[in-house]
Every structure is written in structure tokens, then in C-alpha cells.
Amino acid sequence: MVKSEGVHKSFGATHVLKGIDLEVAPREVFCLVGPSGSGKSTFLRCINHLEKINAGRLSVDGQLVGYRQKGDKLYELKEREVAAQRRDIGMVFQRFNLFPHMTAVENVMEAPVQVKRESKAAARERAVKLLDRVGLGDKTNNYPAQLSGGQQQRVAIARALAMQPKLMLFDEPTSALDPELVGEVLDVMRGLAEDGMTMIVVTHEMGFAREVGDSIVFMDDGVVVESGHPREVLTNPRHERTKSFLSKVL
Ligand code: ADP
Ligand code: MG
Numbered sequence: 506m507v508k509s510e511g512v513h514k515s516f517g518a519t520h521v522l523k524g525i526d527l528e529v530a531p532r533e534v535f536c537l538v539g540p541s542g543s544g545k546s547t548f549l550r551c552i553n554h555l556e557k558i559n560a561g562r563l564s565v566d567g568q569l570v571g572y573r574q575k576g577d578k579l580y581e582l583k584e585r586e587v588a589a590q591r592r593d594i595g596m597v598f599q600r601f602n603l604f605p606h607m608t609a610v611e612n613v614m615e616a617p618v619q620v621k622r623e624s625k626a627a628a629r630e631r632a633v634k635l636l637d638r639v640g641l642g643d644k645t646n647n648y649p650a651q652l653s654g655g656q657q658q659r660v661a662i663a664r665a666l667a668m669q670p671k672l673m674l675f676d677e678p679t680s681a682l683d684p685e686l687v688g689e690v691l692d693v694m695r696g697l698a699e700d701g702m703t704m705i706v707v708t709h710e711m712g713f714a715r716e717v718g719d720s721i722v723f724m725d726d727g728v729v730v731e732s733g734h735p736r737e738v739l740t741n742p743r744h745e746r747t748k749s750f751l752s753k754v755l
Pocket of ligand 1: 516539540542544
């Protein structure tokens with residue numbers, strides 16, 4: 506579903522991604538961990554067209570991100586084509602970024618109505634089902650300010666799912682939550698995983714990585730240091746940098 510080959514990204518003189526090679530299979534729960542500043546968010550943002558890579562190849566579901574290849578030449582995709590690629594990718598951030606003036610159900614319906622031109626009735630019906638799926642069937646008409654952080658994050662997940670993405674990106678989705686609210690969000694993510702969603706999850710929740718993850722990549726200073734099955738990497742890290750990181754988060 507995702508293939509990254511020698512991906513580099515710099516911001517001015519700051520070299521952030523220094524040749525990322527990895528592959529995410531369909532239906533895989535792929536956990537990305539590493540210290541702050543190692544480039545995890547930047548990598549997710551490159552997949553979702555929020556940043557442009559400087560070198561290498563990045564593809565989602567067999568399509569190059571942002572480019573079309575003809576022969577050995579690359580052509581930048583037009584805005585409309587980029588939008589089409591982005592529609593298939595859902596992203597959930599640390600901060601939930603819900604529209605404050607819209608209810609939960611309106612937040613979830615917004616993109617299908619505005620972007621996909623779905624009818625309001627159909628979009629609302631699906632939005633209610635999605636909110637039910639994330640355990641918020643009784644909160645459809647609440648405004649974000651009337652919801653806890655964990656509930657808001659679950660609305661944000663439902664909103665991403667409303668576009669029927671083939672890939673979900675989670676960037677530390679529980680890091681801004683009070684500890685007692687983390688579990689309800691991880692439970693929703695676990696459910697998604699069981700339903701076969703392909704997900705890349707940046708997280709410090711090693712319990713989640715161990716129980717739900719199919720693979721884990723430890724990234725540091727813009728490179729993949731170590732990767733493998735979570736139980737293997739978490740119980741038996743090979744590299745000093747991985748050991749040192751894990752000793753801090755476990
Ligand atoms: P992580 O998510 O692993 O904490 P980030 O991808 O957010 O790491 O950041 C990696 C590095 O890239 C940091 O040094 C950060 O300051 C830098 N960086 C990220 N975004 C930008 C930007 N838009 N402009 C300049 N530097 C950036
Ligand atoms: Mg980050």
C-alpha cells in the first residue's frame with residue numbers, strides 16, 4: 506500500500522529525512538516510533554502531500570505521490586489529481602482540529618458533501634453510522650466544545666473514515682489526551698485494524714504497538730534504525746539507539 510525508496514526531505518539546510526526505505530502491506534498496522542525530531546511527522550506529511558520530497562520515490566497503492574511517470578520522466582500531477590490522491594488517505598493529528606462551529610455529525614459529513622458532492626441526507630446517514638462505530642451514537646449533535654478530548658479525537662477518526670480512505674495515517678493521536686482518555690481512542694483504532702484498515706501509526710503507546718501492530722519501525726535522526734515484528738523489536742532491540750529510546754518510553 507505504501508512504498509518508500511530512498512526518500513529524502515530537507516527544510517532549507519535542515520536535512521530531516523535521510524533516505525527512508527520501507528513498505529507497508531495492505532491491511533497492515535504499521536507503527537512508526539522514535540524520538541521527537543526524528544522526522545516521523547514529516548514522513549507522514551510527505552505521504553499526504555503536505556510536504557514534497559526532495560529525492561527518492563514514494564508511492565501509495567502503486568501510484569507515485571504527486572507525480573506521474575512516463576518512460577523515465579516524471580511529471581508533476583495537477584492540483585485536481587493531487588486532490589484525488591489525497592482523498593484516499595485519512596489523517597488524524599495529535600490535535601483534533603474539528604470545526605468548532607459544527608456538530609459532531611456535521612463535522613463528519615462535511616468532506617463527503619463538499620468534496621465528493623454526496624447528498625446531505627446520504628452523508629448524514631453514513632456520518633451517524635460512523636459516529637456509532639466510534640462509540641458516539643449519542644453525541645451526534647454535540648459541538649466539539651461539549652465533548653471530551655477523547656470523544657473529539659474519535660469524531661476526528663470518524664471524519665477521516667467518512668471519505669472511505671484506503672490508508673489511514675495517525676500522528677500521535679493520543680499524545681494530547683489526558684491519560685484516562687487514551688484507551689477509548691486506542692480501542693477505536695484497534696477496531697479499525699480488526700476491520701482490515703491499512704494504518705501507519707506514529708505513537709509512543711508501546712502496548713498498542715505490541716498488541717495491534719504487525720510491524721514496527723524505529724526511526725532516529727531521519728533514518729530507519731531498526732524494523733521488524735513489534736514483539737521482536739520491543740523485547741529484543743538490536744541497536745543501542747533503539748534500546749535507549751525504549752528504556753525511556755516503556
Ligand atoms: P517528529 O515528528 O519525529 O518529532 P518532525 O518530522 O516533526 O519530527 O521534525 C523533524 C525535524 O524537521 C525537526 O528538526 C523539525 O524542526 C524539522 N521541521 C519539520 N517541519 C519543518 C518545517 N516546516 N520547516 C523547517 N523545519 C521543519
Ligand atoms: Mg511528530
